Amino acid sequence: MTQNLYRLIYLSQNTILGSNENVHKEIEQILTISRQRNAASGITGALMFNQECFAQVLEGMHDDIQETFERIQCDPRHGDVVVLDFEPVDARRFSQWSMGYIGYDTLASKEFTQIQLATGFDVKQLSGERIYDLLHVHLYAAEKAGSNLEKIA
């Protein structure tokens, strides 16, 4: 069972302090290491950031997600991690991104904020599926529009 394809969707609170530049620098670092490490362990996914929160999707083999998530869990740059979904899936939907990124001034991020407002920031009411779709749709849209995903939006 542990050799199956899984997907993980979680939310967390940003705890990076300081100026916008500082936040960006940290996120850039997170993305660099993520792309490197995820590629090495066969993980694909996307990260979204909207000043307060991170939302992330990870796809990969059960044990690889487990291992990566344990590393992410210990990262002091965020807190209050809430897992929305962890379940087996038939196929990857983010296969071309070892870690796609959607930054805070994008449409998707604003939509994410809207969803949060609508649920009164009660994470238990947030649906993993919705976040999943949001990330998916916007990553594809951004790619079609030719924006450079390797950069911070």
Add this chain to the structure above:
Amino acid sequence: MIYNSLHQSAIGEHKINNRQSQRSAMNFTAIDSSCGLAWVDTAGKIISANPAFLNLLALPPDVADKTLFDLTTPLNGSAPDLLRQAIAGQHTKTIKLTSTVDNKTLHVHVITCNQEQRLIIVESLSSSNFSQSVINHQAQNHSPVPLANRGMLNECIANWKPDESGAASLAMIMIGLDRFKKINETLGHDAGDQLLKFAAQRLLRIVRSDDFVAHFSGDQFVVLQINQNQPVAATAMAERIIGLLKRPFLINGQQANISASIGLAILHQDTGSSGDLIKHAELALYDAKHNARGSYRLYEQSLQENAGEQHDLEVGLRRALFLQEFTLFYQAQVRMQDRKIVGFEALIRWEKPGAGIISPVRLIPLAKETGEIHEIGKWVLHTACREATTWPEDIKIAVNVSPVQFENGNLKQIVQAALSASSLAPQRLELEITEGLLIKNVANALEQLKEIQALGVSVAMDDFGTGYSSLNYLSSFPFSKIKIDQSFVHRMQIDKSRTLIKAVITLGSALGIKTLAEGVETEEQFEYLAHNGCMEIQGYLISKPVPAEQIQALIS
């Protein structure tokens, strides 16, 4: 600091790149043991070693600036490679070598104590007297947790010294995982082991490189902080650890959530001697768990007194039966259609002289822990049956039995004895069991339940919805009743609770099992339940639990 002047020459001065590594947890140079002991970094560079280590591995007295691998090349075959892997890894490993000195077999245990350093213990099999059983247990019975164990923790405490700058403090952070037993029971021991391993790795990730991390026992870990600014450092670390272990774990395709409680004890701050550190940290941990899981507690003298109180309670409990301090209260169960009382649930009450009423929430776990539950359970059955004989014949008596009472395999005999001593018709007795009973040793529990049922006694499923896999259990045994847990009734304004209540009622009627809702307090709740086909209720709306003397008044 790790080197005392005597041994500075033995090891020589060498630079260690990572400044933090200099503050190592222990200095081995003075340890006169037949076992070899050494700290190395993950590259194999020797930080501190005792004379036996140098002897057993035939190393020169001056190991300055050398790694173990530079020095042990004369060792046979694949040994250096194995050693290199073990030191670079994060798991406790034992490697067998043949000594180049006397051809004896050497066991080399490589133990991860923090991220950057490894503890190596070398024993020659003919002379193994260093806590070998401890190491065996850890390394060979493949402990799930790649950490130092209790024996090594004791060594570390015993060898603690102030550092060069005179900083002298030792703080023990004892971490207990809450609800760990539940994970073991529900997800299996395999999952439990994985969880311990991940918890250990999380700890290793956040401690300083000079902290010492050990697996203390089953679900307990210890972090030892050496010569840091206390209690600031310990409380800050405790907060971090609690936050970190609260985060979800992903295990066997599922999310598992636990929390950690922490006890802190600090040398020279209420704890006088290092020998008391463990005891005091345990007391503080106990107190933390008791007050609020997921919190930490710094040891102080008054905890000792509280521990005394707990002890009094335990002793008191052993005497309570003999001193007739228990009584039974009864809570009415009514039929919905006409609110007629059809039964009573017997609830135990302990009035301890000088301490007032001890809540069942405290009493039952303590009774389980001390084993007193068997005698108490017997008394409850006998008393309830006897008192019920004075009620009208169409009123049943419900008695709770705990899973522990099934362990001796003689519950049927006890029930039979209670029935014949009281001459109560078996059809009037109902046992209430919880889902927990059917988690361990299901076959045996079902067997016993069937024998009891064959006596004519009925069996109800209590607290339904609070445990796991309840649905399976419902079809595995002909229960006479499902009791919907009061937490669902109390949260009835929430959609989910209502859905669950409806589902249980539907399920009950499909399976031909009566449903009873507990904790009904308002007419609205009553109406909703009645409307949806629930058959019986129990709760303050009808009556609170009353002593036996008040039952006649309730019935008439």
